[in-house]
Amino acid sequence: MTDTLAQAAPQAPATPPRKGGALKNRHVLGWLQAAPLTFVLIAFLVAPIVMIVIVSFWQATEFSIIPAFSLENYEFLFGSPVTYRVFLATFKYALITWALTLVIGFTVAYYLAFHIRSQSIQIALFLVCTIPFWTSNIIRMISWIPFLGRNGIANQTLISWGVIDEPLEWLLYSDFSVILAFVHLYTLFMVVPIFNTMMRIDKSLLEAARDGGANGYQTLVNVVIPLTKPGIMIGTIFVVTLVMGDFITVRFMSGSQRANVGRLISNDIGLLQYPSAAATAVVLLCTVLIVIGILLRFVNIRKEL
Amino acid sequence: MRSGADLELVHLTKRYGTALAVNDINHVFTNGTYVCLLGPSGCGKSSTLRMIAGHESVSEGQIVLDGHDISYLPPAKRGTAMMFQSYALFPHLSVRDNVAFSLKMKGEDKATRHRKADEMLELVDMGHLSARLPAQLSGGQQQRVALARALVTNPRVLLLDEPLSALDPFLRIRVRAELKRLQRELGITFIHVTHGQDEALALADEMVVMNNAVIEQAGPAREVFTAPRTEFVARFMGGHNIITLGDASYALRADEVRLAPQGHAATVRTVEYQGNHVAVTSAMGEAEVLALIPDHDFFKDPKNPGDAVSLAWDEGRLHRLQA
Numbered sequence: 136m137t138d139t140l141a142q143a144a145p146q147a148p149a150t151p152p153r154k155g156g157a158l159k160n161r162h163v164l165g166w167l168q169a170a171p172l173t174f175v176l177i178a179f180l181v182a183p184i185v186m187i188v189i190v191s192f193w194q195a196t197e198f199s200i201i202p203a204f205s206l207e208n209y210e211f212l213f214g215s216p217v218t219y220r221v222f223l224a225t226f227k228y229a230l231i232t233w234a235l236t237l238v239i240g241f242t243v244a245y246y247l248a249f250h251i252r253s254q255s256i257q258i259a260l261f262l263v264c265t266i267p268f269w270t271s272n273i274i275r276m277i278s279w280i281p282f283l284g285r286n287g288i289a290n291q292t293l294i295s296w297g298v299i300d301e302p303l304e305w306l307l308y309s310d311f312s313v314i315l316a317f318v319h320l321y322t323l324f325m326v327v328p329i330f331n332t333m334m335r336i337d338k339s340l341l342e343a344a345r346d347g348g349a350n351g352y353q354t355l356v357n358v359v360i361p362l363t364k365p366g367i368m369i370g371t372i373f374v375v376t377l378v379m380g381d382f383i384t385v386r387f388m389s390g391s392q393r394a395n396v397g398r399l400i401s402n403d404i405g406l407l408q409y410p411s412a413a414a415t416a417v418v419l420l421c422t423v424l425i426v427i428g429i430l431l432r433f434v435n436i437r438k439e440l
Numbered sequence: 441m442r443s444g445a446d447l448e449l450v451h452l453t454k455r456y457g458t459a460l461a462v463n464d465i466n467h468v469f470t471n472g473t474y475v476c477l478l479g480p481s482g483c484g485k486s487s488t489l490r491m492i493a494g495h496e497s498v499s500e501g502q503i504v505l506d507g508h509d510i511s512y513l514p515p516a517k518r519g520t521a522m523m524f525q526s527y528a529l530f531p532h533l534s535v536r537d538n539v540a541f542s543l544k545m546k547g548e549d550k551a552t553r554h555r556k557a558d559e560m561l562e563l564v565d566m567g568h569l570s571a572r573l574p575a576q577l578s579g580g581q582q583q584r585v586a587l588a589r590a591l592v593t594n595p596r597v598l599l600l601d602e603p604l605s606a607l608d609p610f611l612r613i614r615v616r617a618e619l620k621r622l623q624r625e626l627g628i629t630f631i632h633v634t635h636g637q638d639e640a641l642a643l644a645d646e647m648v649v650m651n652n653a654v655i656e657q658a659g660p661a662r663e664v665f666t667a668p669r670t671e672f673v674a675r676f677m678g679g680h681n682i683i684t685l686g687d688a689s690y691a692l693r694a695d696e697v698r699l700a701p702q703g704h705a706a707t708v709r710t711v712e713y714q715g716n717h718v719a720v721t722s723a724m725g726e727a728e729v730l731a732l733i734p735d736h737d738f739f740k741d742p743k744n745p746g747d748a749v750s751l752a753w754d755e756g757r758l759h760r761l762q763a
């Protein structure tokens with residue numbers, strides 16, 4: 136002990152002794168600096184998920200929850216054809232909504248980024264895009280109902296124009312209205328990241344493409360889309376996770392006639408079947424993580440962050 | 441010297457709203473020459489270049505190449521190619537695919553366009569890096585790739601927008617020698633926009649000095665330097681003194697001014713040693729006169745700021761200016 140001290144002392148004679156020996160070590164200091172965020176993440180992200188996973192292995196009856204390990208929730212879930220149908224419906228909503236928001240979002244972002252020259256108008260129009268978000272999403276959904284209903288504005292207009300003789304039944308409380316609401320709610324999540332990536336594209340690249348003889352379509356396919364991929368991918372992750380986790384839109388816009396995984400969970404919770412709801416949630420979480428994992432294989436979004 | 445293949449600007453005008461960027465200029469660029477468009481920022485040189493390239497619309501006038509009016513053709517149909525100031529390489533494409541871009545747009549098959557791109561990359565000595573992405577190249581290498589990409593279309597006129605401004609001073613001198621060599625080998629017209637007069641002097645067969653949206657003077661580099669037409673050209677080219685005698689202004693090259701036993705009385709303001717020579721700035725009445733004295737002459741009888749000297753020059757070296 137004395138030997139080591141004697142050896143160590145001459146190597147660091149200039150360092151004045153400081154209070155709190157542990158703080159001198161930069162590794163300890165680093166951990167301390169990271170501690171608050173770690174605590175927040177553990178308390179509000181990791182712990183709840185761990186709890187859901189644990190509860191998903193519990194048993195439940197109509198009136199009690201039995202904290203004992205059992206696979207019965209998962210057995211029931213994977214054994215029931217309803218599960219597969221509902222998951223399939225969830226994927227269907229996600230896919231169609233993704234395709235529509237991508238086309239609309241890309242077009243809007245492209246127009247904003249490349250066709251609006253003045254920056255102030257650009258910002259103004261961008262803010263206009265966010266107007267739907269100034270009110271709650273329930274209000275936004277409900278506002279569709281008088282428009283799409285059996286005697287709603289859409290049907291009455293079409294009848295008065297003579298386009299149809301009888302009101303269209305599929306306008307409201309159908310897959311159509313569900314997807315319409317999804318697209319309405321989530322297109323902005325596509326516009327923002329795509330617009331952001333597009334704004335970073337050097338405008339001289341478009342001139343270089345024109346100089347090389349590319350027409351508008353060729354420039355779009357060979358230059359703009361490849362360079363916008365990271366933004367498209369971020370928007371895709373937003374939209375897919377939001378749609379797959381949603382339950383309220385499906386309930387409202389389908390008049391409780393359609394189901395997705397979120398509604399499965401919400402029904403279980405309504406019936407106080409927490410373990411079963413937890414198991415469904417775990418499966419949904421894994422599914423979404425797998426989908427995102429696959430998406431990230433295609434594009435390296437880290438480069439853009 | 442005129443041939444049908446010349447590039448000609450006829451009453452070319454560019455307006456942005458009410459602001460005049462290029463004001464009714466006329467000029468003939470002789471085929472196969474290295475032309476430098478020189479001028480301070482905002483003089484209209486870049487607008488002129490971009491109009492020739494087709495990236496800026498022509499407000500009035502015509503651009504004629506090879507006897508055809510190309511003013512309203514799309515860039516790729518003009519027989520010109522542009523090398524951009526920031527190079528504008530496509531960051532998601534390899535060097536080879538960058539060079540082959542215009543061939544791909546024309547619909548040539550993969551084998552042909554790769555072969556042509558590789559040939560072009562060999563020409564600029566970049567063949568060994570054809571698989572890299574632009575971000576993995578140095579500034580000088582990116583510049584060569586941009587050059588190869590512009591040349592792969594076999595243009596009759598290559599337009600270079602401040603091609604050397606992003607390079608460090610040593611590289612700049614090396615690259616400009618390469619540009620000149622390439623232009624000689626290819627025998628096509630290079631139009632090179634720059635605001636550096638030393639760059640223009642080093643490269644240009646013909647120099648076009650622009651100021652305030654018009655051409656101040658055009659001609660062979662030596663003629664522009666030794667016989668500037670206006671005070672602006674003399675000042676912009678540097679190395680000239682403007683001396684007013686009577687009611688006329690004269691340009692006098694700084695290296696023609698001597699420190700002599702007899703002559704115009706002056707007081708030394710500053711002395712700068714510059715290696716080959718010493719720059720002595722003196723006050724001669726109201727005017728400041730710069731004299732570049734060969735260093736061995738200066739150090740035979742060194743001067744300090746504040747010393748009284750007399751300046752002399754051969755009267756024949758005074759060059760009368762128009763304005």
